[in-house]
Amino acid sequence: MEENVKLTQRGVLQPYRVLDLTDNKGYFCSKILAELGADVIKIEPPGVNLSIEKGPYYHGKYGLERSLLWMAFNTSKRCISLNLGLTQGQEIFRQLVKTSHFVIESLPPGHMDDKGLGYNVLSELNPQIIMTSITPFGQSGPYRDYNDGDLVVSALSGFSYLSGDQDRAPLRFSVEQSSVQAGSQAAMAILIAHHYRQLSGEGQYIDVSMHECMALCTWVQKPEWAYLKNMYRRQGVRQFRSHASARVIWPCRDGYVAWRIWTGGESHFTEAFINYMNSEGMGQELAGVKFGISYDEVTQELIENWERPIGEFMLRHTKSELVDAALKWGFTLYPVNTPEDLLDNNQLKARDYWVEVEYPDFGVSVSYPGAPFKSTAPMWQISHNAPLIGEHNKEIYTELGLSLENIAELMRNNVI
Amino acid sequence: MQALEGVKVLDFSWIVAGPTATKVMGDYGATVIKVEGTTRHDVTRTAYSVWVGGIPGMNRSGLFAWYNSSKYGITLNLNNPSSKEVARRLVDWSDIVVENFTPGTMTRWGLDYNSLKRIKPDVIMISASMEGQTGPRATQPGFGTMLQAGAGFTNFIGWPDRGPVGLSIMYTDFVAPWFMVIAAMVSLEHRRQSGEGQYIDLSQMEASIPFLSSAILNYVANGQIETASGNRSSEYCPHGVYRCCGEDRWCAIAIYSDEEWRAFCSVMGDLPWAIDPRFFTLQNRKENEDELDKLIETWTVGQEAEGVMHRLQAKGVAAGIIENGNDCLEADPQLKHRHHFLEVDHPEMGAHLSESSSFILSKTPINVRRSPCLGEHNEFVCTQILNMSDEEFIKTLAEGAFG
Numbered sequence: 001m002e003e004n005v006k007l008t009q010r011g012v013l014q015p016y017r018v019l020d021l022t023d024n025k026g027y028f029c030s031k032i033l034a035e036l037g038a039d040v041i042k043i044e045p046p047g048v049n050l051s052i053e054k055g056p057y058y059h060g061k062y063g064l065e066r067s068l069l070w071m072a073f074n075t076s077k078r079c080i081s082l083n084l085g086l087t088q089g090q091e092i093f094r095q096l097v098k099t100s101h102f103v104i105e106s107l108p109p110g111h112m113d114d115k116g117l118g119y120n121v122l123s124e125l126n127p128q129i130i131m132t133s134i135t136p137f138g139q140s141g142p143y144r145d146y147n148d149g150d151l152v153v154s155a156l157s158g159f160s161y162l163s164g165d166q167d168r169a170p171l172r173f174s175v176e177q178s179s180v181q182a183g184s185q186a187a188m189a190i191l192i193a194h195h196y197r198q199l200s201g202e203g204q205y206i207d208v209s210m211h212e213c214m215a216l217c218t219w220v221q222k223p224e225w226a227y228l229k230n231m232y233r234r235q236g237v238r239q240f241r242s243h244a245s246a247r248v249i250w251p252c253r254d255g256y257v258a259w260r261i262w263t264g265g266e267s268h269f270t271e272a273f274i275n276y277m278n279s280e281g282m283g284q285e286l287a288g289v290k291f292g293i294s295y296d297e298v299t300q301e302l303i304e305n306w307e308r309p310i311g312e313f314m315l316r317h318t319k320s321e322l323v324d325a326a327l328k329w330g331f332t333l334y335p336v337n338t339p340e341d342l343l344d345n346n347q348l349k350a351r352d353y354w355v356e357v358e359y360p361d362f363g364v365s366v367s368y369p370g371a372p373f374k375s376t377a378p379m380w381q382i383s384h385n386a387p388l389i390g391e392h393n394k395e396i397y398t399e400l401g402l403s404l405e406n407i408a409e410l411m412r413n414n415v416i
Numbered sequence: 417m418q419a420l421e422g423v424k425v426l427d428f429s430w431i432v433a434g435p436t437a438t439k440v441m442g443d444y445g446a447t448v449i450k451v452e453g454t455t456r457h458d459v460t461r462t463a464y465s466v467w468v469g470g471i472p473g474m475n476r477s478g479l480f481a482w483y484n485s486s487k488y489g490i491t492l493n494l495n496n497p498s499s500k501e502v503a504r505r506l507v508d509w510s511d512i513v514v515e516n517f518t519p520g521t522m523t524r525w526g527l528d529y530n531s532l533k534r535i536k537p538d539v540i541m542i543s544a545s546m547e548g549q550t551g552p553r554a555t556q557p558g559f560g561t562m563l564q565a566g567a568g569f570t571n572f573i574g575w576p577d578r579g580p581v582g583l584s585i586m587y588t589d590f591v592a593p594w595f596m597v598i599a600a601m602v603s604l605e606h607r608r609q610s611g612e613g614q615y616i617d618l619s620q621m622e623a624s625i626p627f628l629s630s631a632i633l634n635y636v637a638n639g640q641i642e643t644a645s646g647n648r649s650s651e652y653c654p655h656g657v658y659r660c661c662g663e664d665r666w667c668a669i670a671i672y673s674d675e676e677w678r679a680f681c682s683v684m685g686d687l688p689w690a691i692d693p694r695f696f697t698l699q700n701r702k703e704n705e706d707e708l709d710k711l712i713e714t715w716t717v718g719q720e721a722e723g724v725m726h727r728l729q730a731k732g733v734a735a736g737i738i739e740n741g742n743d744c745l746e747a748d749p750q751l752k753h754r755h756h757f758l759e760v761d762h763p764e765m766g767a768h769l770s771e772s773s774s775f776i777l778s779k780t781p782i783n784v785r786r787s788p789c790l791g792e793h794n795e796f797v798c799t800q801i802l803n804m805s806d807e808e809f810i811k812t813l814a815e816g817a818f819g
Contacts, residue, residue, distance in 0.1 A: 012606045028626075036602055054651060056634050068637065072629035119778075138776070141753035147676075147734035151647060151655060155668035156736040158744040160657070163573050163583045169657035169666055170738050171581070174572040174645045180627045182774070184594040189775040191601035192444050196419035196780055198608060205778040212756055212774035215744060219432070219585035220466060220479060225741030226757070226769040227468045227478035232584075232741055233664075239561065239584045242465050248561060249570065249582055256579060258565035265459060269557065296465055332558045334566030336580055339635040339642070342568050342625060350551035353622055367636045369626040372595040373618035374548070377606055 011037025012379045016101040016194075019043060019093070020077065021084070024054070024176075025106040025210065026134045027073035028183025032372075033102070033190070034076035035380050041096070041396060042079040044389050046414060058362060064389055071386045073183075075357060075368065079387035080396050081416050084115055088415045095400060097122050102190060103131040109139045119205040128203040130193045134186050136178075138209035148210075150176040157214035158221050165236040181217060182210040242295040244303050249336065250314045256336035257314065257322050261306055263298055267291035272331040277313055285309045343367060357385050390416065418445025419780035423604070426510035427451065427487065428527070430458040432560065432589035433544055433620060434516035435483040437596035441512075442486030443773060443784050449506065449797055450484060450788065454493040454819025457790055458484070468765040475764040475789040485760065485770050489788025490797050491818050494525045499817035503527065505802050507535045511607075512600050516544040519554045529615040538613035540603040544592050548619030560586025560620070567624040572631065574644035591627060592620040653701040657738060658713045660721035666738040667716055667724040674698065679731040684715050745769070760786040794818045 014037040020030040021043050034040040058066040065071070083089040094117070097103065103122060105112055112118045112133070119131045133139060136148035143156070154160045154172045164171035186208045193204055215222075224230040232240065237249035239260065246260040262269045270291040277283030286306060314322070319335040326333040335341065342348065351374070356365040371380040393416055397407050410416045423446040427438040435450075435458070442448040452458055458480060466478040492499045503525075507513060513532060515522055522528050522543070529541045543549060546558040547566075563586070564570055570582030599616040607613060625632070634640045647668070649655040657668045671677050674697060681690040689711050695701050701708055716724050721737040728735035737743065744751060751757065760770045770784050798804040798812065812818075 012602045012609070032598065036598075056630075056638065056640065056650070058637055060638065068633045069630050071637075072633045137750055138754055141750045143750040146729050146736075147672075147732050149670045149672065149734045151649075151657075151668045151670045152734045152736035155657065155666075155738045156748070156750070158739045158741065160668070161738050161740045162585055164581060165575070165578070168575065169647060169659065171573050171575075171644075171657075172647055172668075173569070174642065175628050175631045177627065180629075181590075184591070184598070185774045188440065188594045188597045188601070189773075189777065191598055191605075192419045192440075193777055193780070195423070195601055195604055196417075198605070199422075200417070202779060204780065207776040207778070209754060209774055211750060212754060215751065215756060216771065216774055217585070217587065217590035218744075219589070220464065221585075221741045222744060222757070222769075222771060223466050223478040223482045225745050226482075227466055228470060229742075234584050236581050237579070248584075249565070249580060251579065256565075256570075258562040258570060258582070260561065265463060295463065327553060327556050330557060332562050334558060334562040336565045336570045336582075337568045338571050339568060339628065339632045342632065343636065347547050347551045347553040348622070348625075351548055351619070351622070353625075364637070366633065369629055369632060370622065372623040372626060373599045373616050375599070375603070375616050376614040377610070377612060379602055379606060 011035070011381060012377075013038035017041065017099060018102040018104060019096055019100050021103070021105040021107070022134060023106050024069055024073070025136075025179050025182060026104050026186065027069070028180045029132075029134065029186040029190070030077060030104055031073050031075060032184065032187040035371075035382055037379070038102070040077040041392070042074060042077045042387065043082050043084075043093070044079060045085070046081045046083050046390075046416060065386065071366070074386040076381075076383045077387060078392040078396060079389060080393050081390035083415050084117065086413075086415055088410070088413065090116055092400070092415070093117060094121070094125055097125050097129060100126070101128065101130065102194075103129060104134065104186070104190075105132070106134045109133070109135055109144050123203060123205075126203070128197060128201060130190060130197060130203045130206065132186055132190055132206040132208060134182050134208045134210065136209070137211045139207045143211070150178045153178040153210050153214055157211050158218045159214045162218060162221060162232070162234055164234045166234065170234055178210045178214055181213040182208060185213045185216075242298065244295075244298045244300045246303055247307055247311075250311060252314045252322060253316065253318045255319050257319055257333055258336060259314075259322075259331070259333040261291070261303060261310075262332070263291050264294045269331050272329045273310075273333075276325050276329040276331065277310075282313050283309060355382050357382055359385050417780060418783060419777060420444045420446040423447070424509055424511045425449070426506050426513045428513070428515040428517070428522070429544070430516065431460060432483060432586060433592040434514055434596070435460075436589065436593035437544075437600075438487060438514055439483055439485055440593065440597050440773065441600065443782050444777070445780070445783070447801075448487040449793070449801070450487040450489050451503075451506070452489065452491050452790060454491045457491075461790065468768050473764065478768070481762065481765065481768060481787040482771060484787040486783070486785045487788055488793040488797055489790060490794050491791035493816060493819045494527075496816050498812050498815035500526065502798065502802070502812060502817050504535055506797075507532050507539065509802060510536070511540060511604065513539060513541045514544075514596065514600075515542070518557050519543070519545050519549045533613065536613070538607055538611060540600065540607065540613050540616070542596055542599055542616040542618065544596050544618040544620060546619070547621050549617045560589035563588045563620060564624075567621045568628050569624070572628070572642070572644050575646045576644065580644055588620045588624045591624045592618065595623040648705070653698055653705055654708055654712055656709050656712070658709075658716040658724075660716050660719055660724060662720065664740075665721045667721040668736050668738060669712065669724075669728065670734040672734065676733050677701070680728065680733050683727050683731050683733065687715065758784055760784060762786045764789060791818055
């Protein structure tokens with residue numbers, strides 16, 4: 001692949017360089033910065049990296065750069081190999097820090113210090129550096145060195161308790177969420193610290209806990225306990241509000257949709273749905289129901305009686321009929337979309353959401369989720385595909401002032 | 417000094433996603449002025465019955481308090497001319513204007529981006545709606561409760577033998593805020609570089625879909641349709657949540673290598689079934705996973721979840737109890753150590769808990785201050801921030817600007 005071709009068109013973070021030592025805990029964080037224009041240099045140890053030993057793989061064939069996790073979250077980055085276990089590798093890293101603005105790492109707490117690459121050392125070399133550590137539980141505390149993983153972090157944060165049927169175990173997301181939550185929250189933290197640096201000239205150290213990232217995503221669970229000593233419980237396809245739980249996931253003719261009976265200040269959304277039922281000659285059972293009563297007045301029996309004719313109505317309709325009606329009649333309903341549905345979604349197409357990324361080595365282009373937000377001044381783009389390990393060695397080490405002979409020697413010594 | 421000191425945020429947002437974003441900015445030092453309608457306050461003040469101390473009241477909602485720390489609060493009747501003048505001066509004061517209404521709402525109040533730009537040419541405006549400001553479905557009303565299904569999340573939570581269950585919260589509301597803050601910060605950077613403001617059109621659905629990137633790529637590149645798999649993983653085994661003694665008590669256990677499996681067996685006291693060859697390797701265990709999960713539960717079910725976790729972690733095995741609200745707030749020693757929950761004092765609610773963030777900034781730490789009462793800072797904002805004279809404020813008040 002010709003390097004630099006697309007690297008010239010960069011976004012708002014174009015003046016800044018990021019050294020990225022993360023495994024999958026930080027992939028998404030540096031991807032966000034890269035797609036906002038930063039020059040992200042992904043640094044991988046030579047040889048095997050356990051974090052990309054994870055499948056599934058492109059076309060099912062094992063290979064480091066064929067890991068879909070690697071492909072999904074490492075676009076727009078350059079990649080070098082560098083052995084930080086060797087003093088020579090550490091020295092090269094320290095050189096890179098001098099011309100960089102951000103360092104992101106996700107090693108177990110203490111490991112960067114052991115390599116002589118802790119914040120104390122790096123900030124001596126470059127006082128403006130913003131160094132970020134993304135770890136399961138943060139840099140200190142009794143769980144600091146606990147063995148982790150998405151299942152465990154989701155469990156300990158209260159997040160898993162919120163999902164699943166009451167007669168079975170609580171459930172985690174089948175697609176890992178703690179790493180993407182940590183990635184986006186860490187990117188937010190980094191840009192807050194960056195704002196301060198641009199005004200004050202001071203860098204700093206950021207300690208991100210994935211456990212806390214997930215603990216923040218639990219809506220009423222914590223306030224309910226903090227203020228009322230009330231346990232907010234999972235309820236399968238239903239969801240509690242005040243004393244009663246309403247059905248949220250409904251089977252329809254060709255899948256599932258999400259909809260609920262709103263009362264109180266949101267009852268007009270329920271009434272809009274009843275109008276739609278009436279327009280098809282159904283819903284007479286619900287004529288005269290006062291949906292405006294407050295949530296506190298709704299009993300379980302009452303809401304389940306209301307839901308019965310609605311459940312029958314849903315089963316007679318397809319997802320797309322219900323979705324079109326929601327827009328027309330003004331009620332709040334969404335289909336339970338699969339990835340296939342998302343790729344086919346008209347709204348996303350109308351907004352040019354999907355981005356085609358070329359993989360010349362595979363001879364294909366792959367559709368990627370696009371910008372997390374649109375802006376009047378262009379700030380976001382996927383500049384190129386996920387790199388091969390060490391793909392940019394020559395380019396970046398030459399930028400550092402190393403000669404081709406130096407590079408060859410470093411390779412012989414297993415430094416790169 | 418705090419990181420965002422000097423950043424001025426005019427906040428029209430309500431419910432969860434918008435207020436969470438402006439809470440982060442306020443907690444890290446920005447001056448946030450939250451505007452509520454006189455007839456249309458933030459619904460979390462009244463709609464969810466999470467009353468502090470169980471006593472209802474406009475200024476006693478625990479949910480409002482939780483998601484609206486570190487903000488000033490004012491009320492404006494946006495149909496009133498003198499209220500519009502206050503709004504105009506607030507826009508002129510602000511760096512960033514935030515809202516999360518259904519598209520069209522801000523335009524009806526004369527507060528769309530083009531109008532704001534006429535007041536303050538370099539203003540940054542962030543709109544975070546369900547599906548964005550353009551396209552055939554822009555005006556579809558909704559809440560995160562449903563949108564999480566539309567964004568693809570609900571599909572990935574459930575048991576293989578039952579339909580999807582999704583989450584009992586609105587998950588997209590806990591994705592969009594981080595990108596609202598990211599958008600705000602890079603817009604400030606862009607303004608430093610160019611002197612220009614800008615408009616951010618954030619679709620909560622579009623911001624959320626990248627959270628499913630690996631599953632989406634598996635479909636796009638491989639044609640593979642991933643589905644909800646309970647608590648299991650295609651890579652590891654065992655990987656599940658096991659019942660322990662007590663009501664609704666569970667422990668999650670994940671074994672990532674054969675070495676960890678042997679450590680797990682030794683913690684269980686090398687029970688005869690555990691050292692059976694049909695569980696020796698990952699492949700063996702995967703082939704017998706249903707049976708294995710049942711056997712593991714026969715070991716956990718008589719024990720306290722905390723004990724299972726601590727004994728396994730002591731041998732390097734990944735395990736964690738399924739924490740509920742009580743566990744997180746009152747028992748979890750890690751959250752306590754990190755000061756994840758902290759106390760603030762409020763004139764009506766008194767001392768109550770609030771939540772900090774997921775990260776520690778070494779030089780510019782977080783400072784969570786209490787949430788505002790409805791319209792509490794009308795006078796303060798007008799006289800101290802907009803520099804109105806007392807006479808001017810009283811005239812504005814008499815004209816009904818604040819309801």
